[in-house]
Each structure stands twice: as C-alpha cells, then as structure tokens.
Amino acid sequence: MYVYDDHDRQIAAERVAQFRDQTERAMAGELAEEEFLPLRLQNGLYVQRLAPMLRIAVPYGMMRADQLRRLARVTRDYDKGYAHFTTRQNVQLNWPALEDVPDILAELAEVEMHANQTSGNCIRNTTTDQFSGVQSDEIADPRPYCEIIRQWSTFHPEFAFLPRKFKVAVNASEKTDRAAIQVHDIGLQMVRNESGELGFRVHVGGGLGRTPMVGPVVRDFLPELDLLTYLEAVLRVYNRYGRRDNKFKARIKILVKALTPEGFAEKVETEWAHIKDSPTRLTPEAIERIQAYFTEPDYASTGNATDLLAEQRFENRAFDQWLTHNVDTHKKPGYAIVSLTMKKTGTAPGDVTDRQLDQIADLADEFSFGEVRVTHQQNVVLADVRQDRLLELWQAITPMGFGTANLNTLTDVICCPGGDYCALANAKSIPVAEAIQRRFDDLDYLYDLGNIDLNISGCMNACGHHHVGNIGVLGVDKKGEEFYQISLGGSSHHDATIGKILGPSFAREDMPDVLAKIIDVFVDKRTEEETFLDTYRRVGIDPFKERVYA
C-alpha cells in the first residue's frame, strides 16, 4: 500500500492548518456561508438532515489496520460510535460537530488519511476494483495508476472550481468490471495494444444522477506515460466549456453529448497536442517508484489447500456456502480473496460500529497482512487470506455479523442512507432494503436465483446506483408521500446499461411483494444457465410489467 513520504506528510499537515484557519474565519463571520461552502465540501464536510456529515477519503478503497483503528477511535470520540462505507469506497461519519472537524482531520492525518476533495466541484476520489493486484485476470495492477491520479488531482490549482464534481475510475480486469467505470466522468480500462504496450481505453461522459449515461469511448488506446497529460487535457476542455449556467447540465456527460463523443474527442486531442510532452508526462521511473508500494506481500509458499478445504466444507454446510459465495480465487496458490459482507439483515448496508472497525483491523492483522479494501457494494475485502486459515476466519467473523454468505445475491443490496439521514432524500431507502432482506431470507433460494444486483437510492442523485442495478429502486415523492419506482435491466459491468423504468411507482409496504413477483417471472422464464439479467435481456420488460401490474 502507498506510504507517505516527507512531501506527502508536509502537504497533509499544511492542509489541516489551512482548514483550521478557514473554519476559524468562517466562525468569526469573515467568510460568508456561500464562500465557506466549497471550502468545507472540499474537506469532506456536508451539512445534513441531522448533523454535519464528514466524508473521509479512502483512496481506491485501500486501508491499513492502523487507519481502521483510528477511524474507530474518531467514530467513538467525535461521533455516535458508527460509520458508513459508501458506494464511492469512502467512509462517512453522520454526526460530527462542525467545530471538531479540524481536530478530526488532524487525527486522520496522523495515520495518512484525509477528507480532501471528497465533495465539491473538483476531482473526487479515484476508485477501482477491490480485487486489484490479487486476481489473475488483470492486465496490470491498477492501484499505482490510481495513486498517480490521486496525487495529480490533489489540490490541482486549475481544477478546484470545475462546473461540477468529477469522478474517475480505473478497471484492469478483462473479464469483469467491479469499478463501474462506464458510469464515471472518466472511466479508464487498462488494455494492451497489439505491440503489448500498456495503456488505457478512455471512456468519458458516463454518470448517474438526473441524466444517467454510459460513457462513450473517446480514445481506444492511451499509452500509460500519457495518462496525466491526457487527463489534464480532458479536464481543461471541461473546465472551459462545461456548462455553468445550470447545475443539472453541468456534468461532463452533457458536454460530451452536446459536442458528440467524436467532437469532444477532437477538442481534447487538439488540447492534448500542446501539452503531451510537457513535464507532466509520466516517466517509467515515476511509475516504477509508485509500483514499488504495491508489491506482493510476503506470501508463504503453502500450495493450494484443496484437500483440507474439501474436508472442511464437507463437514460444515454453512462454511461450504460461505466459501462458494464470499470467497474468490487468488492469483497466488494457497491464498484466497474474502469478502466480508456488511449486509446483516437489520443493519443498514455499509454501517459499521466503532467496535466492528476495530474487529476488522484485527482481522486484517491476523489474516491479511494488515490491509483491507472497501468495495463500492459497501462491503469489505480481505484480499490475502491463506486457504488453510479460511475456516478459522469464518468462525471469527460469523459472530461479528460479517459472515452472511450472500455476496452478489439479491440481499447484498447497495443502498444509500436515504431519508433516515440525507437531507436530499425523497424517500427512505434503508427500510426498503431491510423489508426485502426479510422477505428473501432463505439462502438456498437466493443461491438458486444467482447473481442479482439490487440497488436502492432515496432520490435521483443516485448514490445507491439504482440506474445500474439489475433491479433498481428509486425513492420518489408524490404530494409529500413516499413512493418507489422500479427499473430493470441495468448493469454496471463491461456491458454497462441504464435500467428501464417498469411503470408507476409503489407504496413502501408493497415493495417486498413487487420484488417477489419480479423474481417469479424470472424463475418462470429462465433457462438453466441464465442469470436474471440474461433472462431480462432475452424476454424484455413486458412479462415483468404484466405480472407486477396485473
């Protein structure tokens, strides 16, 4: 994992001092509310329904045990003892006091954490696949490139006041996309060209929210050394020509659409031609230097524990199910990738207590070289677990509530905080997730249904990624009452698609029944090998409509 050097430490300390000064000026009335707003947002601080909300950055989702312990302490000392893992791989605190925030940021800086640019109209946290570096099908480890982008985008003097927020995601796997890159402002797919050189296929102009779009490709192959200069060109075109007259039309997707992807790409190429060979061009040494932080941990040469696992799973059905669903294959023989699901029914998806944060830190130290990753599905990954210790790990996590063996099933819901916490919500979302989890509580049935992405948002800002759920649920407001609109057929993977709206919305108490009907149609129509999405794509939306509105 990346470790700060003196430069990073100094910049981080200066940032905390700067924000302390800004907060003091704001409290002394020297900064108008609207002047302080972007400054506090760029330090992660929202003002929310119940209290301020602090969004802490987790660069590309990676954290060390000491950082988790510090988060636990901050949560305990400054908040109500729990935090929230978000769909942007970050962590949110729901109740910090405004005047404590500089102190919280100082505490975080001590363990190389921050809240820089986690909100506001600037370049946000760059996200990536939570299995980066440990799976066998990736082109190259994307994390060093994410760190390179993180450094370049941090306090970029030209791009701190963009028309709107800006999100970049990187994916390196050929088979899957766990980073949803095509619904980001810039999505970077790592590729190799015919000569075997490393680079990126660049998507620009994806995004969710009010106008959901899948980002078109604007460049098929960008050589790796050109990464930053090209990003700089895209951002400069966006900064200059993105709309600023209307907040809802200010995202880069609107500009790309207005200019057409080809027209936009041309403008970027023209801009890029001027700066392509500037000092911002990466060097092989610079990349190698960052790559050196993401080398393999000290793996033991144990070999696959196939026989042992076969025996253990034979004796213990629950363990067997957990292995099948929450444990993935690792590039290194003898190791496995474990997903801890934060989806225990009765707990809001992504919620963790301070005690659980400490427990996860201990698990990381004990089982995974002291590191974890946060996923955009609001789960946590231990990426380097010895196969011969999986049983022990499973026994440890089950009482903690992280052992629910439902990864990627219908009850592994992505869900935003909705009306329970969020000032912008049109409806609550957590109770809907919970009601559905209660209705589908039979694991065997869930496994039989296979992978289904159920994504729930409390309003059209789409924090819960409802547009790209195979089943999406959106909270809507009708004359002050809460209703829920359903969309079907969305996907955030290589085949990224925006879901199609099923029809009129439903009352909250009807949601489990409606879901059950949708699932029934799938079960009726599917062929043996099909996933929900396959069946939907084959039969279309009508059979679902007919059953649900019958």
Place this chain on the structure above:
Amino acid sequence: MPNVIHQDGSIRQDDWTLVARPAEGESLDIPQQPALIPADLWLAGHEHYVGRDDIGVWFDSHDEPEILEGKVNELPVIAVNFPKFSDGRGYSIARLLRERFGYGNELRAVGDVLLDQLQFMKRCGFDTYVLRPDKDINKAARCLNFFSQGYQAATDTQTPLFRRRAS
C-alpha cells in the same frame, strides 16, 4: 485608490483602471490614466493601441484568450475577471496565456477574488490580485502560501513532484 497584492505578498497602490465593456451603441471611453479594456476591443483597435504602455486588456471568464495569440507580449498587463469565485475558467485562461502563448508581463486576477483562491491563482500564473474590497488584505500573504509545494507542474513550477522525487 484600491490596492493590489503582488504574488510575494506585498501590497501596492493600484494605478490601473478597469474599463467596463461599453453598452450597445456606445463607444469605449478611455480615462486619462492606465486602463484595462476588453481584450476583443483592444484587438479591434489594434493600430491605435500598439506601443502604448498605459493600455492593457481584460478577459471575462467565458472569453477565449486564443484571440490574442501571438500578440500577448504587446500588452503590459492582462487581467482576468472572476465573475464569481466559484467560476474556475480563469485558472485555465491564465495557464494558457502563460504556458501556451508565452505571456511574460503582468497577469492579474480581478473580480470576485477571495483569500482562499489566491494560492491557486498564483500557481496558475497570476502575479497580481485585486482582492474583493470586503476581504482583509493583511491576510493575503499567509493565504498565498498555505502550501509549501504542490503535486503538479503548473505555471509556478516546471517539475511535478514525481520528477522532483526522482532527482
């Protein structure tokens, strides 16, 4: 007379007057002192202004600095207006003027110029700033220097941190 802040933090008296764009049908009224006029009007009257060291130009955030390509160094001062501090186009305009068009004279930020934006402005090539009058000018020097270094190459430094680290 208002003051202007120099990028080293020092404060001087400002002797340039910013001339607003004349309304439809009215002509440009240049005062008897150093004046900054809209860049496109300067270009339109180029033959009158050439060689005058008391006439500079200003751009608005939606203007395209490209119109002055090749001519920028005929100007003693170029100002860029920030109509609202949250409108970040001026930063790109400044970098283009400095890095692409090789502008070497005074580049100043005017308009909704606040303390917390000064260091970004400095890094993008502005060397003088006319702070919004209600802000405390004595805090400018500190705000210009919150950070001792930046990660990126910009107008103030040719070398991004990754290159400095390598050396």
